[in-house]
Amino acid sequence: MRKPVWLTMVVLAYWLLLPGQAMALSCVKPGPIEQRYETYDGVIVAKVLNVKAGQEEHTIQLEVKQSFKGIEVDRLTILEDRYWETDSRVSKEGEEYLYYFKNIDSQWENQLCSPTVKLSLADAELDYLKDKERQLQPASELPTADASHAPAATDTTDDDAESRPIASDSEMGQLSDSGRSTSAGLMVGLIAAIVIILIVVLLGMRRRK
Structure with missing residues (x-):
């Protein structure tokens, strides 16, 4: 036996x-582009500058190229679930990605089931996002806020309805x-x-x- x-x-x-x-x-398989945009707190195109491995999460330093939601600085430090290592979308130094982040306790996170994708494979998504681009400013010009822990964007009178949607319970549950x-x-x-x-x-x- x-x-x-x-x-x-x-x-x-x-x-x-x-x-x-x-x-x-x-x-769950990612839904339509519109749903992905509504579900996540931050959506950006960024180049990976540095990857610091951790036991549970990796710390990733990014150079933000374009922001479409939630982020307004050109430098960002995020956390990435280490189990991305089993996926081809794991952040690699020198590579560029279309990232979808969640903001948890003022910390940006690239979570395991995020629809993050290599920039070279994101043509359709970029076409949808092109009208939502936000202006970036150098992180050094934000003395009262740490760019590594930048909070999610809040509603303003200048934002249109599409830039501040609220995901439904069913979408958040996915x-x-x-x-x-x-x-x-x-x-x-x-x-x-x-x-x-x-x-x-x-x-x-x-x-x-």
Whole structure:
């Protein structure tokens, strides 16, 4: 009986060590461009200047080329879920991306299920966003606010209705934050591992009888 048990444990351990891959399978397919724009707090085109790896999240320094929502500075530091490493869209130094951010506690985050995409693949989205571009200013000219933790843009009288939409509950429910997704995935994996091991052990005990 030992061989099946050990084989099962090895397979499950390998699966649990790759939660990013499991999480990627649970992400809802991005909706229409209009919905993506409404759902996320920040939408920008940026070049990756530096990537600092962390245990749970990577710290990414960006040079903002264009902003279409929520961000008005030309330099930005964001957090990126480390499980992007299993995806071709992981931020790489020197590359440019169309980013979709969430603003969590005044910190911009590139979450696991964000529809972030390489700039070379974003022609259709850029065409939709071209009329929503915002003027950028140097981060050094904002002494009262840290550009790394810039808050999401607030409504102003100069904004038109499209620049300040509010996502519906159903839209917000489609994309959970990366922390909740990761915790849920690990919990499901752990429960599945325990159930399978118990089944294997019980079958082995019955065969001995």
